[in-house]
Amino acid sequence: MTIDDAAIPLDAINRLNSMREGEHRGLFTSDLSVNEFLLVREAGFTPLGLVLGSSVYHVGVQMARWSKNQELTTLSEAMYHARELAMTRMETEARALGADGVVAVRLDIEFKEFGESIAEFIAVGTAVKADPEHPLAPPGYSWHNSLGQPFTSDLSGQDFWTLLQSGYAPLALTMGTCVYHIGHQRFWQALGNVGANVEIPQFTEALYDARELAMGRMQSEAERLEADGIVGVQLRSLPHRWGGHTTEFFAIGTAIRALRDDHTIEKPTLVLPLTD
């Protein structure tokens, strides 16, 4: 143990004792993990506070033809609209704090004891402010995106740090959704497949179609932001409460823009972890 290490508890304990006296200003909350908190600070950002937006939403009812592959537009619109409401409220909180951006955003849907077709849509993240003198901060660069809003990103603190190191800046969380009804097979069709290993083109096409629609919508959101690309995309299939044949396909990712031409990062050191 070096002298420096041993000195840590002394400094820490002295500060602990002094902080216990009186009222303190400048407290902020954050749901970042310790790793994320330290990395976000190292990247030149100061957390301002936890920001949260929520909407309890009644999702309309739409009937689908039993055997037909089709998008359920009413449901797609509902999933979009409710998420937008939650996101907008979160962004409003971030703007009120004077944030440059929101990191580690989570978008969740929870069906609670409100009834059958009612769910809570919630967006949570940590608002951050950039240090303009930090070496990573490009001179004169505004962290607000092309729509003049603080940036939003669903990347973890680790990914956020790496992204900035490589000369990219997050613009906004982009998403695309499609609620799709996959048609049931007709009796004769199903009978024809009994005992055979065959592709069922109707099902394949439906799943293809739905995913392409969701990803396409996410892409057009990114185009609107004049983004260079989207990173950390997740393509989720969320069955919610609509039975086996109706599924929400949800694409979500962070649209980014290049800050400089050179995108090389320091070569990582290889380590062999001694833990599982």
Place this chain on the structure above:
Amino acid sequence: MPAHPTSTPWSGRGLPPQAHERVERARRTQVAGSLLSAPEATALASVGFMPVGEAMGCTVQHLGWDGYGCGGGASYGWNAARTVTSGSGERWSGLGPYVAALYAGWHTAMRRLVEEATLLGADGVVDISLTETDLGSNNREYVALGTAVRASSPAAGRATRPFTTDLSGTDVSKLLHAGWVPTGIAFGIAAAVRHDDYTVRNQTAWSQRNVQVDGYTDLVNTVRHDARDQFERGARQHGGEVVLVSSMDLRVWENEPSDGHRDHYAEARFVGTAATAFRQSRTAPPRSLSILPLDRTRKTTR
């Protein structure tokens, strides 16, 4: 064999005699128990903290009155309702005693844990787990269990009161290396009730319409806001510049006190660790090392 518990029942003040006995024995024998894993213990040793024993605080509380009844308060029937939270201190905030009982449970458990840690001569308690068990008949048990640690260097002064944190030993070590010290665990608990008024019933009726349910949205937003306020207040009491939220829960339930009169209740809870900087710098001083672990690649953990 330790002496058998005395026949006089414990008064409920301070710590039970058994707790005193265990602490006394630990002090005498210098045998330090610890709930830490090997990486956690090593990480804490690197910042000069050594385990001195397990610290526990526990209490069983009876919830005599849950604040049910006239949830609507000022609004009945079909009139426009409003959300009433436990923190509002209004005439209708019947949920106040309910939330006060939850707070009492956690604060008692934490106080006892700190008392044990103080007797062990600790400077802090790390990796605290908080568990709540329903024992039936409206009795609830609250347990806080962690590992008490003490600064090993003789130069270090003693903390006037041990810090508490629900962060793991490795997390605490990382924070200390970066110049932050945890101060204490903060709780933010709030409950709220809202009567299902005409607008809510209309918006939740079976229909093809996509619509935000304004009443429920107001309910969850108000209760979370109240809990966040309480949480921040709790963190300030510990003296912190930052609070790292470790859990954030929301529970919603329905109650029908009379026919055709339906209320919705919501309870929000925030738990986290407050910390403060002891090295003043605008950004964290240590450089992270970019490494590539040579095990199966997995998703980056948060």
